[in-house]
Amino acid sequence: MNNTVKLLQNHTSVRSYTNNPLTEEQRDAIFKAANQTSSFSLLQAVSIIRITDQELRKKVMQLSVNQPYIEEAAEFWIFCADFNRDHQIAPNVDLEYTEYLLIGSFDAGLMAQNALTAAESMGLGGVYIGAVRSNIEELTEVLHLPKYVIPLVGLCIGHPAEEKPGIKPRLPQSMVMFDNQYQPLDEEKLATYDQQMREYYQDRPVKAPFTVKNVKGWKDHIEDHLERSRMPFMLEYLNKQGFAKK
Numbered sequence: 001m002n003n004t005v006k007l008l009q010n011h012t013s014v015r016s017y018t019n020n021p022l023t024e025e026q027r028d029a030i031f032k033a034a035n036q037t038s039s040f041s042l043l044q045a046v047s048i049i050r051i052t053d054q055e056l057r058k059k060v061m062q063l064s065v066n067q068p069y070i071e072e073a074a075e076f077w078i079f080c081a082d083f084n085r086d087h088q089i090a091p092n093v094d095l096e097y098t099e100y101l102l103i104g105s106f107d108a109g110l111m112a113q114n115a116l117t118a119a120e121s122m123g124l125g126g127v128y129i130g131a132v133r134s135n136i137e138e139l140t141e142v143l144h145l146p147k148y149v150i151p152l153v154g155l156c157i158g159h160p161a162e163e164k165p166g167i168k169p170r171l172p173q174s175m176v177m178f179d180n181q182y183q184p185l186d187e188e189k190l191a192t193y194d195q196q197m198r199e200y201y202q203d204r205p206v207k208a209p210f211t212v213k214n215v216k217g218w219k220d221h222i223e224d225h226l227e228r229s230r231m232p233f234m235l236e237y238l239n240k241q242g243f244a245k246k
Contacts, residue, residue: 007121012165014125015069017158022074026122030157033118034111045104046111047082049143049151050075056142063139064131064154073156077115078132079108083148083242095148096245101238108152119157125164129154137237147242166203169196194218 022030034048051057054071060078061070070076081104083095116126132139132154139151170176175189194217201216216224238244 013127014160016161017072018161020159030118034115037111037114040103046108047080049078063135074158077155078151079112080151081108084146098244101243125160126157
């Protein structure tokens with residue numbers, strides 16, 4: 001197994017950082033790795049907002065349910081689906097179709113993953129912040145995002161302040177990868193995975209306020225997080241930004 005595969009298979013989120021900054025060389029290398037990510041038909045429909053102003057960083061943290069590592073990390077980048085650039089080049093193209101939203105979202109996710117992988121290859125750590133969407137309209141105003149641009153995910157990057165946490169168990173391959181056709185949920189395999197997750201959370205350190213121990217299986221986790229992840233305002237916001245009208 002080569003080093004790249006080992007790095008990917010040993011990923012774990014880091015939420016505690018030292019106050020050491022990244023070097024300009026590190027930052028540029030991470031950007032270049034992200035920027036070279038595959039892009040749908042080379043539309044390059046992604047922009048990154050790097051938050052360097054500390055007051056703005058604090059405001060973004062508050063809008064993202066007060067996750068403290070947003071302020072603590074050496075770098076905080078927000079990945080945006082961006083068709084504003086393309087719109088300026090081709091203003092007669094109707095961008096209201098949902099497919100454009102899917103393209104921009106997929107490409108932004110790929111770029112964010114490449115950025116984190118590059119950072120981890122340097123011994124750095126990071127964590128994604130989906131909560132940047134919790135107050136997405138206000139964040140859009142704070143970042144001065146124009147029409148056809150939406151903030152999708154934040155990424156903290158920095159030097160880990162302590163040993164990285166243990167690898168969180170994932171679903172087994174037999175529950176995720178199917179040959180030729182979709183397979184129904186296997187309750188027996190799910191029960192086994194549930195137990196693995198309970199054991200993981202049982203041994204997980206308690207760190208308030210965002211990693212409070214709550215021992216439960218994956219089934220309970222899914223129900224809880226699906227309930228909490230509803231954002232009934234999102235479609236209206238997307239339409240306001242020019243997306244998903246058709």
